Amino acid sequence: MRIGELSRRTGVSVPTIKFYVREGLLPAGELTSPNQASYGETHVQRLRLIRALLDVGGLSVAGVRGVVTAVDDAEQPVHKVLGAATDPLVPRYEREPGDGIEEARKRVAGLIAARGWHADPSSPAADALAVAIVALDDLGHGRFVEVLDTYADAAEGVARADLDYVARHVAREELVESAVVGTVLGDAIFSSLRRLAHMDASDSTFGRTARGGGAE
Numbered sequence: 001m002r003i004g005e006l007s008r009r010t011g012v013s014v015p016t017i018k019f020y021v022r023e024g025l026l027p028a029g030e031l032t033s034p035n036q037a038s039y040g041e042t043h044v045q046r047l048r049l050i051r052a053l054l055d056v057g058g059l060s061v062a063g064v065r066g067v068v069t070a071v072d073d074a075e076q077p078v079h080k081v082l083g084a085a086t087d088p089l090v091p092r093y094e095r096e097p098g099d100g101i102e103e104a105r106k107r108v109a110g111l112i113a114a115r116g117w118h119a120d121p122s123s124p125a126a127d128a129l130a131v132a133i134v135a136l137d138d139l140g141h142g143r144f145v146e147v148l149d150t151y152a153d154a155a156e157g158v159a160r161a162d163l164d165y166v167a168r169h170v171a172r173e174e175l176v177e178s179a180v181v182g183t184v185l186g187d188a189i190f191s192s193l194r195r196l197a198h199m200d201a202s203d204s205t206f207g208r209t210a211r212g213g214g215a216e
Contacts, residue, residue, distance in 0.1 A: 003029065006039045010047040017047070025050050025064055049181065057184030067180050090124040093131040100137055104130035107145070115152060162186055 007014045020026040026046055029037030046068070053059045053067060066087075108130045109121035120126065136144045162182045 001039050003037065003039060006043055006047070009044055010051070012047050012051065020047070020050060023061055023065060025061070025068055052181060053184055056188050059184070071180065087124055090128050092124060093128060100134045101130055104133040104137075107133060111148060111152065115156075158186070158190060 001009075003014055003017060006012075007017060012020075017026065021028050026043060029039040029043065032038050049071075050064055050068070053064045054061075059067070105121070105127070108126050112119050112121050112126065133142075133145060136142055162179070165182055166179045168178075
């Protein structure tokens with residue numbers, strides 16, 4: 001198909017498609033003449049992935065580049081590629097030395113060890129958790145860490161569901177892509193479900209709102 005048809009099928013404008021090609025997010029089309037290129041179904045799927053990562057996942061162009069680079073890496077073991085593909089999805093924070101971050105990192109490392117997780121305590125995800133713990137301390141809510149194990153239990157269940165979904169895809173590219181999509185869109189889904197559950201829990205804990213108006 002020509003780039004115009006690719007644009008119509010995906011809803012992505014022609015200038016944006018060309019931008020993605022220049023940025024290395026989308027493979028170039030196959031040249032059929034000096035001024036024309038042909039695109040296939042792989043371009044359609046990749047564009048949908050890019051838009052999902054940008055629009056729903058909230059990644060930057062650089063973050064998407066890191067993800068698609070990992071997806072396209074056929075030389076690395078799948079486990080390492082999954083890590084490389086999902087690490088860019090973790091937010092990065094900066095903390096000044098001496099503000100409690102080292103103690104928080106030790107707490108996170110202890111949590112990982114206690115749960116028997118095969119996870120790197122120096123990974124971006126572990127560091128992001130440590131920064132969140134420091135922020136809670138700064139706000140006077142350090143006791144929030146009392147619910148960390150409850151959060152970890154929920155995270156284990158979600159992670160198993162993610163990887164069970166991923167394991168259904170045999171082809172390497174589909175497997176890695178599904179892991180990325182599951183992480184990015186799964187985060188969005190889980191966050192939304194959590195908000196809905198908050199509504200119900202708040203209603204149960206702090207007083208039910210009368211159905212149809214008025215207080216009970």
